[in-house]
Amino acid sequence: MTQANPKFPSIEGQRVPDVTFPIRQGEDWITKSTDDLFKGKKVVVFSLPGAFTPTCSSTHLPRYNELANVFKAHGVDSIICVSVNDTFVMNAWAADQESENIELIPDGNGDFTEKMGLLVDKADLGFGKRSWRYSMLVEDKVIKKMFIEPDLPGDPFEVSDADTMLAYIAPGAEVNQPVSVFSKPGCPYCAKAKALLSDHHMAFEEIVMGKNASLTSLKAVSGRDTVPQVFIGGQHIGGSEELEQYFADKRD
Template identity: 45%
Template sequence: MIAQGQTLPAGQLAQLTAEGVVNHDVQALFANKKVVLFAVPGAFTPTCSVSHLPGYVVLADELKAKGVDLIACVSVNDAFVMKAWGDAQNASEILMLADGDGSFTKALGLTMETGAFGGLRSQRYAMVVDNGVVSLLNVEAPKSFEVSKAEVILAAL
């Protein structure tokens, strides 16, 4: 599993824009920026939709006031689902990124197998990335939602 002090692995994450699907190079996207990256097991799922993403939507301005350049949400879903979920949650301040095949999540070492629920998914986590280097990493215990909340990340900045 990736750890604090390590550089993010190479990878691609997709975003659906008005021009179509854009594949972002992770290292280029996070270069020269302070980024809060949080991951959810699935778009439109209960904890993710009721608490996790909404917390970052509500606190986006406060996070940015603490020097965060970009807030990004990633899930092992496709770019179309991530765009629809972001729209449904009024998450215009959050970059909604898809890890369609789970390759970025695998490279981080943060996968979990959910079986018939959805197969390979991401563990729930939040990290702060400074110029591509992880400066804070909070990974949730299974079925927990405590350390990756927006309030916790805001307090740590």
């Protein structure tokens, strides 16, 4: 059983703090308020110790991004990642990560995190003040549910993950396996494979030949030198016709 965190008690039922976030967007400075982010919306928030840190980059952010369409299908309007980092760091992290479905919000001064009661001192790591790891569901600015990591040494990551939040919002929700498609521009069979996946509501990572991969890497992972090559849940399906058969077999 996951330990509770008496150091950071839940504030479910309270409203999110009123804070304004300065954000660099292209060449301009803009501001977003908590009203902009939460008013009239159903929002999932997860917060973490820092951009580019290992668990945050390898698991926490990518999994929320991967499940974004499932969250959306169950009424979630947006998913927000908050970190006590400046906007330039968060923008760079967004460009580096799989984050197209997540809005990354820089809490550079820690104002939001402090008012949430979740600002911690990580001076021993040279981080200064950072956020304790947690997630929450917010509806029209009211915190409906919080998952706060237990008070354990280091950086525990047990309850603020995307799957735990999804299980709370939509118990028994069907989660598609990860899908990758090797493709190349202008390939009609690639377009057919991608359309098939989209028709079956399956999000996929596209690996474009010449940009993200070489013929050598395609042969190494699939044993073939033609595109598309589709992988579902680590299983090599093959090209567009084989993908079509895969879906036909699932119907039978």
